[in-house]
Amino acid sequence: MSKVDLSEYKFDGFEQQALSDLTALSAEDQDQLLMAGVVSDLDMRSASYLQMDQSAVHCQSKDDNVEIMDIKDALKKYDGLKEYFWKLVDRDKDEFTQSADDNLHGGYFIRVKAGAKIKDPIQSCLMLKSEQVGQNVHNIVIIEEGAEAHIITGCSVAHGTKAGAHLGISEFFVKKNASLTFTMVHNWGESVAVRPRSAGVVEEGGKFLSNYVLLKPVKDLQMYPAITLNGPHSVARFNSVVVASEGSHLDMGNRVIMNAPHTRCEIIARTIASGGTIINRGHIAASHVPSKGHLECQGLILGDGRIWAIPELDGTAEGVELSHEASVGKIAQEEIEYLMARGMDEDEATSTIVRGFLNTDIMGLPDKLQKAIDKQIEELQSSDSM
Template sequence: MKEIDLSEFKFQGLEQEALQDLNDLSEEDKEQLLMAGVVSDLSTRSASYLQMDQSAVHCSSKNDDVEIMDIKDALKKYDGLEEYFWTLVDKDKDEFTRSAYENLHGGYFIRVKAGAKVKEPIQSCLMLKSENVGQNVHNIVIIEEGAEAHIITGCSVAHGTKAGAHLGISEFFVKKDASLTFTMVHNWSENVAVRPRSAGVVEEGGKFLSNYVLLKPVKDLQMYPSIEMNGPNSVARFNSVVVAPKGSHLDMGNRVVMNAPNTRCEIIARTIATGGTIINRGHIGAHYTPSKGHLECQGLILGDGRIWAIPELDGSTEGVELSHEASVGKIAQDEIEYLMARGMDEDEATSTIVRGFLNTDIMGLPEKLQKEIDKQIEELQASDAM
């Protein structure tokens, strides 16, 4: 992990004014948010939260089954959230968790009430607006028994912002027979340092489905979310699509621990290095039977760059079923030749293969964002990709 000097960033005095309507944002900032999956037209969202720098500037819900508020307000309303707040992440884990504990700026609290089937996505966004801002956030997500929801979280810089530090704590609680789809889109810039610290618990019959997309440059990102499957018949899936351009250093992955019988998990990561560095970690632990887990780390190097794929399987009892596939390489020449034989030129064939490899068809993202992602994928091809 690369070193970050937090003294280089401003962790005090960068509050922003509240926004009644996200349409009041500048067109440039709305475009930046859109590239992180966050829309200013809230007609397609059940609830919305926006934090800019060190202030929650917008929070609204049009669904009575979705409670959303700034974490500071939730701590006051629920007497410190003793059952949830700092129960899954150790506040003394490292200097980044300590910074978030000692100087909390905000973060979102989302609670979906028991039995609710929330059809429209809930959106949240954590944005760096000022230059060299330091942002400490703590997020709590609670999906109560039998509830279902899809949360789209976008993290972004404002138009023109180049440097900053984002330190984010997230704790997820998926109750009995509940289901959470959590889609995170990162839209940072070349000099931003990012340190998320995330953990979750899934109870009996619960489902936690995670999608992660990072296609833009980021100076230094390190994250390793961990999910504990503590109830029988629970399911966890992670799907990551990641690109590291030149200058980006990514140390990332996912960890799942199956602590109950009849549990299933899957971790699928697709990574491309186009000049940057990716350390792609994955860990599955299985301690009860029957349980099944599969870990897949696939990497492509287009031009320069470096990818480490580090899969780990940990079985502690007879009868667990764990498997992994890991590969790092280049686009196979025979695949290119196959498509060229069917009428494509070499660049078209390369783009088609890359687009299929990344597979960013994720439910709930704005159409304009999906088109932008497709455009970025097209641009990944390089003359020396082979």
């Protein structure tokens, strides 16, 4: 595991002014947010939250069934959020959780009320605006019984910002028969260190669907979110599309604990190393029957780069059904030759194969976000690293 020295970053003194509207941001910063899936035009969002550096600068809900606020305000309003705050992540887990606990800058609190079916996505953004800033956040998401919502979280640097550290704690609570689709798009900088620490619990009949996209360079990322399926007929699904360009070190994966009968999970990861390093972990544990889980790690190495695929299956009851498929390799020459025989040159053929490998259509993303991701994939095709 690579080492991040927190003393290199400034964790105090970077408060930012509140924004009444995200269109008050510069055009360059709005473009950066869009590449992280966050739109400044809020007509197609039910609620929105923006944190810049060490301050929540914008928070607004247009739907009475969506409560959204700075976590520090939520802690005051709800008497410390005793049932939720630091209940799934250990505050003493490591120096990063301790930093977030000792010096909390903010983070979002999102509560979707029981039975509500939220039509437009809820969006949140955690942005590093200043150089060498350290950002401690703690996010709480509660989807109450029978509710449904899609949250798009974008993490980004501002235009021109290169170095910083983001330490993010996230705890998810999906209640009985509720459904959460959680889409995270990372648009960090080439000298940013990122340490998310995330966990969630899904109750009976609940669904947690996670989409994760990382196509831009980042210095050092380590994340291993864990979801526990605590109720019968609960479901977890992870889809990840990840590129590690030169200088990027990514240690990441997903973990699902199937802690009840009639549970299902799927972890699907598509990774490309084009000069960087990826450690791609996956872990499914099942202790009740019937339960069914599948883990799939597929990696491509383009030029230089390294991918470790580490799938783990842990079954402790007779009758659990767990499977995994893992592969790391290069683009098959016969695939390139097939497309070249149909009129493409070698670069065009390679680009076509990469676009297909990084296909995010299965994620069911909103059109604007899908277009932003498609634009990022196009940029990858023209980069020198490819």
